Amino acid sequence: MLLPGVELSVKEGSNGIHCLIVFKNEDWISGDTEKINQFLDEVFKGIDNREKENTRCNMDLEHTVKCLDSYNNDYFIMMAHIEQKSGFLKECNGGLITSLSSKKWFKDNILGLQKGRARKEMKKLKGWMGYEIPYIEGSDCKSVEDIGKGNPCYIKIGxxxxxxxxxAFKDNQNRISLSQKKYNHGYIKSIQFIGGKLDAQEILLSPELNSLIGIRGSGKSSIIESIRYALDIAPSTADKEYKNDVVKNLLESGGQIILNLQDDYGKEYKVKRVYGETPHILDHNDKEINISINTILQTPLYFGQKDLSYMDSGYELNLLNKLVGENLSGFEESLRKVNNRLNNDVSKLLDLEEEIEKIPELENSLSDIRHKIKIFEDKGLAEKLIKQVNFQKDKNKIQRINKLITDFYKEIQLLMQSNIVADLEKSKNFSSIEVPNIATKVDREVNKTLQMKDKIEKIAAEITTSSNLMTEYLKDIQETINSLEEEFAEVKREIDIPNLDPDDFSKYKMSEEKIAEKIRNARSKSEKKIEIRSKIKGILEERNNVLLDEFNKYKKSIEEINSNQSALQLSIEFKGNKAVFLNDLIQNFKGTGINQTSYKAISENFSDFTALVEDVLVDNSKRISDLISDTQLLKLKERVRTAYSKLINIRTNNKIEINYHGKPIAKHSIGQRASALVLFILSQKKNNLIIIDQPEDDLDNQVIYNEIITNVKSRKANVQFIFATHNANIPVLGDSEQIIAVSYDEKQIITEIGSIDKKKIQTKIVDIMEGGQEAFSKRTQIYNLWQKG
Known part of the structure; x- marks a missing residue:
């Protein structure tokens, strides 16, 4: 862009000062005619050689401004090379600078100071003026080819x-800089649509403030929700079904949304999602990669319509999870694994107890069997029949041993076929540039370990031989038994006692051995029960440590959040959400006869369901028995025994409280609550992207102007904001870098994209958000009258 201007020496200070006048092209130049030379003729009236560098015009700075104003055309002035000869600072003393800079005409028209570099002098200048205007650089070129050479100066325009x-000059703190702006945060570069109501359209986004504007029902929320859908962020409970329907209506069947992203390090990615399918992440070569979106965009925050005012049970934790995001990844998986181990060991404990509880019944059975055997002994038959029994016992033992050998062989085969062996094979030939000697030693040990594989294979072959021999031995004993069949039959024929079947003796003896073995095993498991109880307690402690790790992570995040701002303060209590725990107790122990008072006592005495399961199943109901009646206890114990797996997986969440100016946020009005949350969200420093759909629905204009806009402007250089709004304050006063004007014609959504500086976009803002030019002008007139009044 090229703007017309002149460097003019005016009669001010000791030697005159140079100023740069920049003219609005369309005001001062029209076709072949222009008014710039007319102005110069006026200020140099009667002076020859005005083109010479130090030729001063007839007027001082004030009268030069008045002369310019007489043309009723736009312009602005910058003071040239202020520290050098004929510069504003060099030629004017402090008193003159103070006098000039206090004038309204000076403040309105002198917008910049060129080549102010000495910090000490700049400090003096600020003291004399009492305010700051931007310092700029310039190439001071003598030809077109020299434009851009010299010290750079950066101006942000749309x-x-x-x-x-x-x-830009009037908003210089945000728009003018002597250093180039670099974005070090991840952001969405653009959004593309294939199919649906935005088919073949692309929306380019700024790394800073993006505002979707349009009348109600124009499609703003549809675009917001589609971004949310592409990022795979689940909608909140508020209007969940509606928000999902909005995405479906926009993308339609087979429709696709593509987000082009950039991470903190400048690397580019794509997120593609077809409606109804899972999102796919691709690198800059369009190759699919297995990473999470949070790896690219650090914990993007999304708040849809009504999310700021909707406060269901547990909203505090949901909000904190949004802010903390990826920092807590892995905790749920760790907890799931611990819970699975706990379930398995509780199941083993109950099985052991069931076996132990059967001991009296088994002992009774054993007594009955032994009584029947004694009848044979009393008749003198036991010695005659015992030989067949012994043969059968020996055969059974050999069969059991054979099974153990076979199982041992199978375990070895599983080991040999496991991934461990395959991974070790892949680890061979390890080498290193940095530590070659260590690498050689490591590779030697890998090869040694793999040599063991051959030894194990030999052992497996020997076990196969043993197993085959055992099969032969079984055949041998069976042949021996078969050869003695006639002998056994002869013994049985000799026995002729009424109501006494010789074959029953063998059955009784085998049963006696089996029952006795069961009793021995059950008694030995009494000791194992103590061991498994101890193991369960260890797992319970491990589970608690996982939850404590998560709690401490939350606590650390809360401390960081609280330190960033003071209005909203969070606190957290480990397993402190007793209200939810109480409700869960009532739901899970219906029908046990426990009353409300007892439920409350349980919730106060136990931290969660696992503590209750521990007390009932491991500690013999030591604590719970003091809180409920014996009848209630019996029913509760039965419920715990049958539903322990479900109960273990029910968490008692940490209690999180949010206070706004020392008062619980839930006790504030909807508007105050929403305002507090928006300010709180804007204060976060770990989020690359913040998306909010129509925050003004729950906020008043004063809050938006005084607090929200201020925060957005201060944060947008480091955070990408995407707002959907029908409030003009956000895009206009927020100085939105990109505006997407949205309209809907029943078949498709149409977008017009540009910055706040574009005339077409400005017209859209007036038409959409101010009710049109006429309404805007009338309001302006009324406001001006009110100010005069």
Missing amino acids: DGNFDSVVL
């Missing part, structure tokens, strides 16, 4: 026109 430059 359109190549005079007005955007003037706005």
